[in-house]
Amino acid sequence: NVMKMELELRDAKYRAQTESLRIQLTRDYEIKLKSKLDEVTMKHSRLEDEFSELNRRKLLDQQDKYTQEVSQLKASYEVKIEDLLKKIEQLQIELDQMHTSSVSERQELAKKLQDVFETTLLKGTATNLIVRAKK
Numbered sequence: 001n002v003m004k005m006e007l008e009l010r011d012a013k014y015r016a017q018t019e020s021l022r023i024q025l026t027r028d029y030e031i032k033l034k035s036k037l038d039e040v041t042m043k044h045s046r047l048e049d050e051f052s053e054l055n056r057r058k059l060l061d062q063q064d065k066y067t068q069e070v071s072q073l074k075a076s077y078e079v080k081i082e083d084l085l086k087k088i089e090q091l092q093i094e095l096d097q098m099h100t101s102s103v104s105e106r107q108e109l110a111k112k113l114q115d116v117f118e119t120t121l122l123k124g125t126a127t128n129l130i131v132r133a134k135k
């Protein structure tokens with residue numbers, strides 16, 4: 001009977017130690033898993049931060065590139081506009097010269113016509129006077 005009780009006691013101790021060991025191993029494993037989870041979570045967070053930074057840099061690079069392209073286009077159009085303004089100014093000068101020359105040509109032609117008219121008038125008047133004088 002005593003032996004049986006001792007065996008039951010040993011068996012109970014063994015089961016208690018086994019259960020205690022199982023509980024301890026479970027706790028250790030939970031701690032290890034939690035540590036691993038924390039590590040993975042931190043790594044994930046760091047990767048998200050790096051990804052966000054890369055996206056931010058990419059957007060800044062695209063914005064800089066776009067700004068440069070816009071600046072180049074603006075400079076190109078400004079040069080074209082300056083060229084067009086110079087051409088317009090040159091055409092205006094040419095038009096003014098044409099107008100001035102046509103005005104002076106018209107004045108010159110008018111003077112010649114007046115001279116011809118006066119000469120013709122004078123000749124006609126002189127001829128009439130001579131014809132009348134002969135009569």
